[in-house]
Every structure is written in C-alpha cells, then in structure tokens.
Amino acid sequence: MAKLYFRYGAMNSGKSTALLQAAYNYEERGQRVVLAKPAIDSRGDNSIVSRLGASRPVDFTIAPDEDVLARFMRERAEVITASERDVSCFLVDEAQFLSESQVDDLLRIAIEEDVPVLAYGIRTDFQTVAFPGSRRLLEIAHSLEELKTICRCGRKAMFNARKVDGIFVFDGDQVAIDTSTRLSTSGALREVSYEPLCGACYLEESGGVLNRGRRPRLDFSYGSAPDADFS
Numbered sequence: 001m002a003k004l005y006f007r008y009g010a011m012n013s014g015k016s017t018a019l020l021q022a023a024y025n026y027e028e029r030g031q032r033v034v035l036a037k038p039a040i041d042s043r044g045d046n047s048i049v050s051r052l053g054a055s056r057p058v059d060f061t062i063a064p065d066e067d068v069l070a071r072f073m074r075e076r077a078e079v080i081t082a083s084e085r086d087v088s089c090f091l092v093d094e095a096q097f098l099s100e101s102q103v104d105d106l107l108r109i110a111i112e113e114d115v116p117v118l119a120y121g122i123r124t125d126f127q128t129v130a131f132p133g134s135r136r137l138l139e140i141a142h143s144l145e146e147l148k149t150i151c152r153c154g155r156k157a158m159f160n161a162r163k164v165d166g167i168f169v170f171d172g173d174q175v176a177i178d179t180s181t182r183l184s185t186s187g188a189l190r191e192v193s194y195e196p197l198c199g200a201c202y203l204e205e206s207g208g209v210l211n212r213g214r215r216p217r218l219d220f221s222y223g224s225a226p227d228a229d230f231s
Contacts, residue, residue, distance in 0.1 A: 006137040009147030010196035017050040031088035038097035068105035095121035098133035126162035157196035
C-alpha cells in the first residue's frame with residue numbers, strides 16, 4: 001500500500017526545491033509523476049517556483065472546492081493514455097491551502113489507488129495558528145518530515161512572521177501570498193513578505209504575544225466558566 005507523506009517546514013526551508021528534486025528523481029528512472037498546487041497560490045502562475053530559481057509547470061491547479069480524487073483520476077487516465085504508463089507519484093505543493101476534505105482525498109489516493117502522495121507545505125500561519133490543510137495532514141499522514149531552515153539568529157526557525165512593506169505585522173487575514181508584486185490592502189498598495197523566525201525572535205517581534213487572532217480559552221476545571229468577552 002502506498003503512503004501519504006507530509007513534508008513541512010518554515011518559509012525558506014526548501015520545500016518547493018525538494019518537491020522538484022523528488023519529481024526529477026522519479027522521472028530520471030523512467031517513471032511518471034503528476035504535480036499540482038492550490039489555485040490560491042498565485043506565485044509563478046501555474047508553476048511551482050523554487051526560491052533557488054528552478055521552476056516547473058504543474059499538471060493542474062486545485063480549486064478551493066474541487067474534488068481532488070476525481071481531478072487526479074482524470075489526470076491519471078490522460079497519463080496512461082499518452083504514455084501507456086501509470087502514475088508513480090502525486091506531488092502537491094503549498095498543501096497548507098487545501099481544505100480538510102481535500103487532504104482526505106490525498107489519503108484516499110494513496111490507500112485506495114496505491115499511488116504515493118508527497119505533500120509539501122508549512123504548518124502554521126503568521127499568528128502561529130495551523131492552516132486547516134496542514135492540521136489535517138498532521139492528523140492523518142503516514143509519514144511526517146520536517147524540512148529545517150535557520151532563523152536570523154542562527155537557531156532553527158519554527159514560525160513564519162509576516163511583513164508588510166518591511167514592517168512586522170501580527171494582525172490580518174490568514175492568507176496573504178508572499179509576492180514581489182504590489183498588493184492592494186484596504187485601498188493602499190502594500191508589499192507582503194515573510195521571514196522565518198525561531199520562537200525567541202518571534203516573541204521579541206510580537207511583543208511576547210502568540211495566537212493573537214484566537215478567542216480566550218475557557219477553563220471549566222472548577223465547574224464554571226470565567227468571564228470572557230465574545231463580542
């Protein structure tokens with residue numbers, strides 16, 4: 001039985017480079033692969049782009065509500081018709097942007113269709129909260145592998161801090177694509193980028209705050225809930 005693999009890391013940990021290398025390794029041995037990424041990832045249009053400069057077009061992009069299993073099966077049929085060879089591996093970049101049900105489809109592809117699935121992505125957003133796709137992958141993937149990178153201080157980076165026009169920000173929408181082009185935010189043109197940070201450097205920049213976007217956690221250990229503002 002094939003397996004679902006989740007290879008994750010902070011920004012700049014070489015996830016896209018590793019995916020492209022994996023695709024090359026399969027094809028060097030005469031095997032066929034299928035590459036995909038969520039359509040929300042606008043970097044490189046319909047290509048997977050490594051920060052080292054390598055790039056490759058995907059076979060398809062995944063729409064937010066798309067049935068990934070059905071889409072993969074259509075692509076698989078085209079590969080078999082064109083090459084008379086089955087797909088040896090399905091590789092997915094930016095898997096954190098998938099929905100939970102789409103991640104479940106990846107598991108079905110591995111188990112029911114016996115095709116290994118290699119999903120690459122980041123665990124948490126700029127507020128240290130897990131993306132839904134990443135959370136589901138951590139729950140059900142057969143194999144988890146962390147791809148490491150370093151913080152500016154030399155420690156292992158864990159978090160992805162967001163910058164707007166070069167200034168760290170800790171409030172905003174969960175998704176804002178890292179881009180070298182100018183984005184429109186509240187009527188102003190802004191540039192979004194990310195910096196991988198260790199826990200200490202993240203807390204230094206955030207003023208000691210984690211999970212800024214979450215509601216207060218309730219404690220029922222004494223039989224009653226403390227006052228909390230849910231407005």
